[in-house]
Structure formats: structure tokens, C-alpha cells
Amino acid sequence: MDTKLIFVIACLVSSSSALDNGLALTPPMGWLTWERYRCVIDCAYRPDECISERLILKTADLMASLGYVEAGYDYIGIDDCWAEHERDENQRLVANKQRFPNGMKYVADYVHSKGLKFGIYADFGTLTCAGYPGTLNHLEIDAETFGDWGVDYVKLDGCYVDVGLMDEGYPKFGGLLNKTGRPMLYSCSWPAYQQEKGIMPDFDSLIEHCNMWRNYDDIEDSWTSVETIMEYFGNQSRMLATHAGPGHWHDPDMLIIGNFGLSFDQSKVQMAVWAILAAPLLISTNLGTIKPEFRQILLNKDIIAINRDPLGKAGFRVLKKSQISVWKRNIVPVKDKHTSVAVAFVNHNVNGAPRFGNFTFEELEIDTSYIYDVYDLLPSKTQKIMVYQEKSNHRFEVLINPTGVLLLKLVIKDSIGVYNNEV
Numbered sequence: 001m002d003t004k005l006i007f008v009i010a011c012l013v014s015s016s017s018a019l020d021n022g023l024a025l026t027p028p029m030g031w032l033t034w035e036r037y038r039c040v041i042d043c044a045y046r047p048d049e050c051i052s053e054r055l056i057l058k059t060a061d062l063m064a065s066l067g068y069v070e071a072g073y074d075y076i077g078i079d080d081c082w083a084e085h086e087r088d089e090n091q092r093l094v095a096n097k098q099r100f101p102n103g104m105k106y107v108a109d110y111v112h113s114k115g116l117k118f119g120i121y122a123d124f125g126t127l128t129c130a131g132y133p134g135t136l137n138h139l140e141i142d143a144e145t146f147g148d149w150g151v152d153y154v155k156l157d158g159c160y161v162d163v164g165l166m167d168e169g170y171p172k173f174g175g176l177l178n179k180t181g182r183p184m185l186y187s188c189s190w191p192a193y194q195q196e197k198g199i200m201p202d203f204d205s206l207i208e209h210c211n212m213w214r215n216y217d218d219i220e221d222s223w224t225s226v227e228t229i230m231e232y233f234g235n236q237s238r239m240l241a242t243h244a245g246p247g248h249w250h251d252p253d254m255l256i257i258g259n260f261g262l263s264f265d266q267s268k269v270q271m272a273v274w275a276i277l278a279a280p281l282l283i284s285t286n287l288g289t290i291k292p293e294f295r296q297i298l299l300n301k302d303i304i305a306i307n308r309d310p311l312g313k314a315g316f317r318v319l320k321k322s323q324i325s326v327w328k329r330n331i332v333p334v335k336d337k338h339t340s341v342a343v344a345f346v347n348h349n350v351n352g353a354p355r356f357g358n359f360t361f362e363e364l365e366i367d368t369s370y371i372y373d374v375y376d377l378l379p380s381k382t383q384k385i386m387v388y389q390e391k392s393n394h395r396f397e398v399l400i401n402p403t404g405v406l407l408l409k410l411v412i413k414d415s416i417g418v419y420n421n422e423v
Ligand SMILES: *[C@@H]1O[C@H](CO)[C@@H](O)[C@H](O)[C@H]1NC(C)=O
Pocket: 019, 020, 021, 022, 177, 178, 179, 180, 181, 182, 183, 184
């Protein structure tokens, strides 16, 4: 055999290797400060909302006592605005002394005692997005500091730096995290900044160096924002789906469920579509005041099971017609080479009554050589679902609430042969 060929094959295998820190084998789940708490630092006026030890400890308690940890939400992360404006005499980052009076290691230890893992934020540039010290000229000391504090998750943002430096800089910081010897989940913001400049991200490099990455703009607390993000991912989700898998995921940004901007139905849409996309589920809301019905969406075991499906295949938008988009993800169980599927029908029509949709299995690319048991994972009295699985008539008739979702799990039952025998 030609030795050159062997060499080429070996290179292909090694160059496409994924980050091997043993983390994020299913999409990460947890809670993050940013969307809800932003850069609130005035603890005198807003003691319950400022970025502080108090907020993190209180949230960790709620995550442990209200079933979030048990459901799988096991990271708790601080985003921007936690640091002092000056590094210390050893060039180390310092937690803000008023808001984190016991330092960051204390917070990490507390969080760990609640069965949670601890996340922190840094920025690859000279400053963070909110103007706190950036990591650019301190990559090594910052990685070491995070390791010393007991950090389990680092989000590296990309403000105040030339996008051209990111292709080298993000992998370099990832290497320094690895060098600390402490496994830290690495969340990269680099493609979101490239996307703004029309640069196609290098997905092979992302897979090799990051556990998850932000592809697009920050989420805001509104349906418009969720729609725009779904549109961005939907437009290219077939391509994106090929680049996600155990240890490396696309991140359409935080769950805003439980805040001010989404209705009950819209909240279900975000949860369902994020699960189909195999997206990280990072809650950003006040867990002390969230209404029970929104909490139930976040804790929905069936949807979380789809998000964490062991096949690790991300789903995609199959089609969009008459203001209904359909999203699909292959899931276990698998029979021969055929898989079960999760299907989400989203009605984008903002006004009017529930909307009717009529789809064949063929146009949704669902295999008709099996019949399926069908489960409605988000039952609603105002929605309807009919699934026909007779010979040469495999289709769905659905009625979906305005800006709502119908989420189905289709579990492979028997082969069509067995089915025919029964008829
Ligand atoms: C560092 O990288 C090596 C090689 O990929 C891997 O085996 C190891 O688990 C990593 N260690 C940490 C702490 O991430």
C-alpha cells in the first residue's frame, strides 16, 4: 500500500479531532446572569439584582432546592461585570471587593457544595464588553487564576479586539486552560464576531478547541429577538447540524423563559426549538420569582431528554411554509439505520386564531418504512394533532397557537411489514 496515502489519512483523522476534555458530551445546561441581570452593579439600590456573591449564592440555593440541578441544570455562571477595574500587583484579576467580599474561590466552593459547577466570564480583548479588564495580554495568568479558583466553565467574549486575532487567540487560550490541568468547559464567542463581519467561521477549528460557541447576536428579552435567532439558525441549520456533536455545540444564546418578553406559548417555542437544535440550555431569569408554569417548561423532562438525546445529532429546520416552520431531530431508539424523530411545528403568525398546517411525511423527510408511536410533549387544549400512517398516506394535520409550538416525539414501532400483517 502507498505510504503517502496512509499519511494523508492519518492527517485527516487528527486534524478533525474534537476537543478532548471530557466535557459537554450533551449540550450544557445551567444558569447565566447576563440576559436578566446585565451589568447591574448598584447593590445599594438593587440589592437583589446586582452582580454579586449574594445573587449567585441565592440562585445556587434555588437551583438545588427547586429541582433545577436534578433536572440537569448543573452549571451556574457569572457573566460580565464581576471584576475590579484594576488587576492586583501580580497582574491577577480580582473580584469586585464590595460585591464579592469573600473573593471568587469562596463563591466557587459554595456552588460546588450545592452540586453545581461554576462558570465565569472573560473577554479576549483589552477590555470586556462592559469595560472591565480584558484578557488579551494576560492569557496565561487568567487561565491559571480561573483554575486556582475552581472554575468549571469559561465564557470568552470578543469585544475590544481585532477579529483577525481570534483564529489564533481563542485556540491559544483553550490550550492554556488545558495546561492548568483543571477540566474547564470552554465557551467561545469568536464566530459571533466573525459573523458580524461576514466571515465564515472555521468550524473544524471550533470543534477542535471549544465545547460550545456563540454563532450570532446576543438574545434580548423579546419574541422578535427569539424569531431573529431562529431565522438565523433556520436559514443554515442543515449546514450547522453537521458541525455539532458530543463535546461541541452551537449556542443560540440563553433561555429567556420566565422574564418579561415571552408569552407562555412563545416560551414553549424557545424550549422546543433549542432542544431540537441541541443547544445549550442556559436559563437567565430570576428563579425566586419565576411563575410556576414557566418553571414547568424549563423542567419539562421530555424536552430535556430530547436536548440530551444520546445520539448527539443536532436537528435542523426542515422547511417553512405558510408561516409555519418545521424543525426535526433524529433521536433514539434506532432500528436498522432508521431513527425515531422529534418534530416541532412553530406557527410564526403573530395575529389571529390558531393556524392550520398540512404536511406529508415526505416533505418533512420522515421515513415511511416504519410506523411510529406519537407523543405530544406540550399538550394544549387549543391545539390539535392528527397523524395519518396508512399506506401511501403519511401526513400530519396540525392546529397551532399563534407564536406557539406543537412538539411531537415519533418513536419507531414496527416495520411496515408487521403493520401490514395487522391490517
Ligand atoms: C488536555 O488535553 C488532552 C489532549 O487532548 C486531554 O487528553 C486532557 O484530558 C486535557 N486536559 C484537560 C484538563 O482539559
